Amino acid sequence: MPAVIPSVTRGEGRNAPPAIVLRDIHKHFGLVHANRGVSLSVAAGSITGIVGENGAGKSTLMSILYGLYAADSGEILVDGRPVTISSPRDAIAAGIGMVHQHFMLVDTFTVLENIVLGAEDGPLLRRSIASARKEIERLEREYGLKVDPDALVGDLPVGEQQRVEILKVLYRGASTLILDEPTGVLTPQEAEQLFRILQALRERGVTVILITHKLREIMAVTDEVYVMRQGQIVAHRRTQYTSREELAELMVGRKVRLSLDKPPCRPGPALLKARNLNLRDKRGCVVLNNVSLTLRTGEIVGIAGVSGNGQSELLEVLSGIRAPDGGEIVVGDRHITAQAPASPAEMRQLGLGHVPEDRHRYGMVGSFTADETAILGYHQDARFNKGLLLDRRAMNAHCAMLMENYDVRPRRPDLNSTHFSGGNQQKLILAREIERNPRILLVGQPTRGVDIGAIEFIHRELLRMREAGCAILVVSVELDEIMSLADRILVMAGGQITGEVDGASADERTLGLMMANCWTPAAAETLVTVDAAEGASAAQSGLAWTTP
Amino acid sequence: MTARHPLPAWIDIGVIPIANVLLALVVAGLIVLAVGINPFEAVSIMLYGALGYPEAIGYTLYYATNFIFTGLAVAVAFHAGLFNIGGEGQAYIGGLGVALVILALDQFLPAPILIPLGILGAAAFGAAWALVPGYLQAYRGSHIVITTIMFNFIAAALMVYLTVNVLIAPNTMSPETRAFAATSHLPLIHDMLGAVGIPMGRSPLNLSIVIGLLCCIGIWIFLWHTRWGFALRAMGQNANAAIYAGIPAKQMILLAMSLSGALAGMMAINELMGVQHRLIINFTAGYGFTGIAVALMGRSHPFGVALASLLFGLLQQGGAELAFEFPTITREMVVVIQGLVILFSGALAYMTRPWFEALFALLQRSGWIQAAEKA
Numbered sequence A: 001m002p003a004v005i006p007s008v009t010r011g012e013g014r015n016a017p018p019a020i021v022l023r024d025i026h027k028h029f030g031l032v033h034a035n036r037g038v039s040l041s042v043a044a045g046s047i048t049g050i051v052g053e054n055g056a057g058k059s060t061l062m063s064i065l066y067g068l069y070a071a072d073s074g075e076i077l078v079d080g081r082p083v084t085i086s087s088p089r090d091a092i093a094a095g096i097g098m099v100h101q102h103f104m105l106v107d108t109f110t111v112l113e114n115i116v117l118g119a120e121d122g123p124l125l126r127r128s129i130a131s132a133r134k135e136i137e138r139l140e141r142e143y144g145l146k147v148d149p150d151a152l153v154g155d156l157p158v159g160e161q162q163r164v165e166i167l168k169v170l171y172r173g174a175s176t177l178i179l180d181e182p183t184g185v186l187t188p189q190e191a192e193q194l195f196r197i198l199q200a201l202r203e204r205g206v207t208v209i210l211i212t213h214k215l216r217e218i219m220a221v222t223d224e225v226y227v228m229r230q231g232q233i234v235a236h237r238r239t240q241y242t243s244r245e246e247l248a249e250l251m252v253g254r255k256v257r258l259s260l261d262k263p264p265c266r267p268g269p270a271l272l273k274a275r276n277l278n279l280r281d282k283r284g285c286v287v288l289n290n291v292s293l294t295l296r297t298g299e300i301v302g303i304a305g306v307s308g309n310g311q312s313e314l315l316e317v318l319s320g321i322r323a324p325d326g327g328e329i330v331v332g333d334r335h336i337t338a339q340a341p342a343s344p345a346e347m348r349q350l351g352l353g354h355v356p357e358d359r360h361r362y363g364m365v366g367s368f369t370a371d372e373t374a375i376l377g378y379h380q381d382a383r384f385n386k387g388l389l390l391d392r393r394a395m396n397a398h399c400a401m402l403m404e405n406y407d408v409r410p411r412r413p414d415l416n417s418t419h420f421s422g423g424n425q426q427k428l429i430l431a432r433e434i435e436r437n438p439r440i441l442l443v444g445q446p447t448r449g450v451d452i453g454a455i456e457f458i459h460r461e462l463l464r465m466r467e468a469g470c471a472i473l474v475v476s477v478e479l480d481e482i483m484s485l486a487d488r489i490l491v492m493a494g495g496q497i498t499g500e501v502d503g504a505s506a507d508e509r510t511l512g513l514m515m516a517n518c519w520t521p522a523a524a525e526t527l528v529t530v531d532a533a534e535g536a537s538a539a540q541s542g543l544a545w546t547t548p
Numbered sequence B: 001m002t003a004r005h006p007l008p009a010w011i012d013i014g015v016i017p018i019a020n021v022l023l024a025l026v027v028a029g030l031i032v033l034a035v036g037i038n039p040f041e042a043v044s045i046m047l048y049g050a051l052g053y054p055e056a057i058g059y060t061l062y063y064a065t066n067f068i069f070t071g072l073a074v075a076v077a078f079h080a081g082l083f084n085i086g087g088e089g090q091a092y093i094g095g096l097g098v099a100l101v102i103l104a105l106d107q108f109l110p111a112p113i114l115i116p117l118g119i120l121g122a123a124a125f126g127a128a129w130a131l132v133p134g135y136l137q138a139y140r141g142s143h144i145v146i147t148t149i150m151f152n153f154i155a156a157a158l159m160v161y162l163t164v165n166v167l168i169a170p171n172t173m174s175p176e177t178r179a180f181a182a183t184s185h186l187p188l189i190h191d192m193l194g195a196v197g198i199p200m201g202r203s204p205l206n207l208s209i210v211i212g213l214l215c216c217i218g219i220w221i222f223l224w225h226t227r228w229g230f231a232l233r234a235m236g237q238n239a240n241a242a243i244y245a246g247i248p249a250k251q252m253i254l255l256a257m258s259l260s261g262a263l264a265g266m267m268a269i270n271e272l273m274g275v276q277h278r279l280i281i282n283f284t285a286g287y288g289f290t291g292i293a294v295a296l297m298g299r300s301h302p303f304g305v306a307l308a309s310l311l312f313g314l315l316q317q318g319g320a321e322l323a324f325e326f327p328t329i330t331r332e333m334v335v336v337i338q339g340l341v342i343l344f345s346g347a348l349a350y351m352t353r354p355w356f357e358a359l360f361a362l363l364q365r366s367g368w369i370q371a372a373e374k375a
Helices: A058-065 A088-093 A111-116 A125-143 A158-171 A188-203 A215-221 A244-252 A311-319 A344-349 A359-363 A392-405 A422-434 A452-467 A479-485 A508-517 A521-527 A532-546 B009-034 B039-051 B054-079 B087-105 B111-140 B144-166 B189-195 B208-225 B227-237 B239-244 B249-265 B267-276 B287-297 B302-325 B331-347 B353-365 B368-374
Strands: A020-029 A032-042 A047-052 A073-078 A081-083 A096-099 A176-180 A207-212 A224-229 A232-238 A270-280 A286-296 A299-304 A326-331 A334-336 A352-355 A440-444 A471-475 A488-493 A496-502
Touching (some): A020 A058, A032 A058, A032 A073, A032 A232, A047 A058, A047 A188, A047 A244, A058 A207, A088 A096, A111 A125, A125 A158, A158 A176, A188 A215, A215 A244, A224 A244, A232 A244, A244 A452, A270 A471, A286 A299, A286 A311, A286 A326, A286 A496, A299 A479, A299 A508, A311 A352, A311 A440, A311 A471, A359 A422, A359 B239, A422 A452, A440 A452, A452 A471, A452 A479, A471 A479, A488 A508, A496 A508, B009 B039, B009 B353, B039 B054, B054 B087, B054 B189, B054 B208, B054 B227, B054 B249, B054 B267, B054 B287, B054 B302, B087 B111, B087 B144, B087 B249, B087 B267, B087 B287, B111 B144, B111 B249, B208 B227, B208 B249, B208 B267, B208 B302, B227 B239, B227 B249, B287 B302, B287 B331
Parallel strands (some): A047 A207, A047 A224, A299 A471, A352 A440, A440 A471
Antiparallel strands (some): A020 A032, A020 A073, A073 A081, A224 A232, A270 A286, A270 A326, A326 A334, A488 A496
16 A cells, blocks of 8 residues: 655654653564664654664674564554564554665566556556555655666666665655665765755655764764664664764774875785686676786785676686686686686685675585685695595684684684674685785675674785785775775776776776776776777677676 | 574474474373274374383384485485485485495395495485485576476386386286395394394394484584585585685585485385385385475574484384274374474474474573583
């Protein structure tokens, strides 16, 4: 049922009851006390941020509010009235909607169909679609949420898909919107647009709860912020009276340095050269288009770009997971081409370490114990084998050593890999790859889903490797990270390198334009820094990229 | 979305499977009641028939041996992420391997050489039969579930043809080969125990059970204590991570399938070298299919498979006794009971889990569990 949005009545009066009140929420998972007596109050018509490290309990809290989990004890008040929320259906009925980090959309449906899905008027679709169309037009006008209602969702860029998610929630009559890490997949420009939409929503009396770990966003868009640590609210601030540094310190519980002190970069000889790498995906679309790059000893090269523009594929090709369709990679005197591909095992032997972008997909086996994950890729090594058998004792000792040196907690080599937090999993994988002293290190999303304390540690380790003469390639969607780590920044868009900037002189606006503008062939031509002769093919591929 | 709550291992692999079996027996009891038989009497007859006297125990273990081999076969493939439904066919073709080796050589070789060769023949033929679907999966992308099912039919047709037309003993009517020479017979357990002065009732239980248990231990060592087992499990649990780790996926599929096929094929030694002493038609009698349930119930762990095999052996032997005792309980009824056990401990294995989670959380909060663990 498309309920009508309760428009401007709420949030106008100063003495309106808070939109959401949580009182003394407790939640246990087995022995883990994920929420310990959490109380908070969200003013109607405000944007309230909740920040905290991974595992601080903010997602659990929001899942309780949205009815995905039931709280062990505690009370929820919506608009001053106590409610029982035991399923998302109850939450929607109470006017609470959630936009998940991973979109819940059907790619092959149109925008309208996606919005109506699950909220149909009756058995016949046509009537629902027609009434939805009117409603969507109204929402678009009111909030500036522009989306073509008849486009297939799969054809839309990520930023617009997210708008569809927001429309879906509003269409169901939500007056409170929960957004879980909404900017992870957006360009800086798209994130700006999102914030403008959120502000428009606030003007209209919609309450927004924003969960994020990006302090800059909290500072930019919220009115109030709650800080969570270890299942508790440790601070509540009005955003205008706080600072990034204070929030970071509150989240971690100690002083954190947000910037890196880097010694000057002294690049040495090239260790890996990639020339004109080309790759097509299964459907024949170009995913890598004449990518050339050089990794030198003692230098960190950063690759910036919106995710899904060829960075993942570039890492896969460089690490040997996929063979290129064209071009070559030169490491030492080994020339890796389509005809002479190298397996990941051979790349490791050539001195290449690889911390994969997606640790759950590539970096570890969840059901393996930590000491098994700690030898993944190196399980053939003589030091982990005694004759025909694996040397479980050596494996255990090796893992214990890595855990000690890289501060992986808990120090339990026998625990399943899934039972470690994201940051500790990442530290274990990083430890596994770094400990071999690779000459070349590929790192994908070094700090995705990693808490602030661990980010600091991982960045320092990467710098230490650079000082030790390693050639490092870092791929990240976090511009801040790229800008603080990299000595040289390459920008990827549409499968090609659309710009190269010196790390010290990079600014977010230029990078953002390079990341976004390549979608039009004209801009690609002006931005492409590869040979002028390749300009034409670059333009063509820009077209090929947008037409499926 | 909802994370599974951790339960201690003793509940997860001990209490829950037992509860599932009991649940299945309750439902089976209702069915038995429906045909007018007191379910408690039926259970006591089943238990007596399976465990009540020495011969019965022998029979139970003899059936269990078949399940150990076919269950292990499914479990090994499962660790590599492959669902091998073809145990039945692989066991059948394993029988062909046994028969060919023994029919060719039993006039020349003494038992200590002939028996290992026969076992090898079973394993090699079973492995080869599983390797074809394995190859098709690895290099041609044909789905292993489909191909292994199909290969069961091909195996059945092939074996009927060979037994009726090629291997049939001369001048006989029944579709079976000539009898194997006594040098190929696996020693019976009651004979072996009798020789050292331990009396045991006569049963077809033979040396195969020892070989089966050794296979359990071997597979356990292979999976958790060798680099190949490591690679195989990595591929089964997370194929992408295996590729990342440089594990050659195609070779691992071939390795897993040939191991799986070899184990299934070895079921034939229990039947042919242990009991029948000739190749007969349909000696596999569905053990290959039941192996899937055995592996599921044993959580694909070799020792779990051994325990689950024991249970299925018990059902097989006790069920036969039950059918013998009551004319209203037909052989099909026993199959229904087995099916219920498979349903509750396999397909519905996680149905009862939330109840145990709730119960465990309750006990934990009220302090019962901690108290128990301290004590």
